[in-house]
Amino acid sequence: MPATVPLASLRSKAVRPPSHEAGPAVASSEFTTTLSNGHSVKSISSQSIAELAALAQGNNEEAIELLLNIAGGNELAEDASRRLLSLYATSRRPDIRASIEQQADALFALEKLSAPRPDKKDKADKTAPLVSVPASLLYLAGVHARETKATNRATEIEAKLQSQCFPAGVASERLLEKDRFITSDELLVRTRGFRQCPVHSVLLEHGNDNFPEQLRIAVAAGLPRSVFVNVNGNHWVTLVLRANREDASKLDVLCFDSNARIPEGSMHRLETACEEAGLPIATWVTEGGLLQEHAPHSCGAYAVWVAQVSDELSGADEDCRLEETLSTLRVHWERSGADDLHALVIAERAFMLQCLADTRPREPAVRLDR
Incomplete structure (x- = not known):
């Protein structure tokens, strides 16, 4: 999976959004894949993935189904999965998102039916196509199962996600629930590839005894740097620490809080805690507004x-100010339709789970002819 989740719907003059394009070139290859209706499609190449993605933008269900089948298991699975997640995140059409959810759910059902049974010897044709639903698409299947009140299916999908993404005994509960609090592991694995403004490797709890020490460690590790802070036990905020332009010995701090309605004074106490930690703060800017209402x-x-x-x-032109960029993005997010913004959040949650799954041993794919 790529290092960034698609945010293409957040375009503005002030910012170039994180890339959702094809990324590094994929070596050309061809193979035969099989649709869930039994039809075989031959000579699909890496170049064809982009064409399928373009067709899928018009809610061409065959294109979506073919991308799902490709994502289910072969050498181009990663590219297909990434494009499907990008399409889900950036499409303004609920019918396209629904098609992706439904067919991801159908692919999971196919994988389940194709799995080997302990009471039956495996006599499968070893040339039969393989299927293994990636965690990102499995999460979208779970969203569909939950929204259609398919309780048993949702439970099965959640169990599958638990085994794919978390070690035994430390799995996160309620993976498919909208109000689930994102774990520190998800945040750290998701952002571990950031280099220009890396994320501090320890997530902080506001009020903990080690809070001042970890802030000082983050600054000493080099600037600029982002720090995730858990405020009030169930709310993540991001501190972006940068050297002041006029006096490099001092800090400019941008605090992004997506819920300005958290208990009054919380952000002021956070700023005070940073000052008490001995950070030489030159400026403190709070951004974020009421995004969580959307x-x-x-x-x-x-x-x-x-x-x-x-x-x-980070490292861009001096004229590109982070505060202005995030303010523009925040306004754009606030003006986005609730359904579109919710889809973007779902895609991000799916991508975080995929990042976790990519750090775990891969489960074997199963053959479709079982």
């Missing part, structure tokens, strides 16, 4: 996006 329970997604934008803009 997409509830999305603080983890916003925390990641702010760190991502900070990473992409």
Whole structure:
């Protein structure tokens, strides 16, 4: 999976959004894949993936189904999965998002039916196509199962996600629930590739005894740097620490809080805690507004996006100010339709789970002819 989740719907004059394009070139190859209706499609190449993605933007269900089948298992699976997630995140059409969810759910059902049974010897044709639904698409299948109240299917999908993404005994509960609090592991794995403005490797709890020490460690590790802070036990904010332009011995701090309605004084106490930690703060800017009223329970997604934008803009022209960029993005997010913004948050959650799954041993794919 790529290092960034697509945010193409957030375009503005002030910012170039994180890339959702094809990324590095994929070596050309051809193969035969099989649709769930049994039809075989031959000679699909890496160049064809882009063409399929273009067709899928018009809700061509065959194109979406073919991308899902490709994503289910072969050498081009990663590219197909990435394009599907990008399409889900950036499409303004609910019918396209629904098609992706439904067919991801159908692919999971196919994988389940194709799995080997302990009471039956495996006599499968070893040339039969393989299927293994990636975690990102499995999450979208779970969203569909939950929204259609398919309780048993949702439970099965959640169990599958748990095994793909988390070690035994430490799995996150309620993976498919909208109000689930994003774990520190998800945030850190999701942002570990940031280089221009890296994320501090320890997530902080506001009020903990180690809070001042970890802030000092973050600054000493080099600037600019992002720090994720858990405020009030269930809300992520992002601190972006940068050297002051006029006096490099001092700090400019941008605090991005997506919920200005958290208990009054929380952000002031956070600023005070940073000052008491001995940080030489020159400026403190708070941004974020009331974004969670547009997409509830999305603080983890916003925390990641702010760190991502900070990473992409670090080292850019002096005229490109982070505060102005994030203010423009915040206004754009606020003006986005609730459904579109919610889809973007769902895609980010799916991508975070995929990042976790990519750090775990891969489960074997199963053959479709079982």
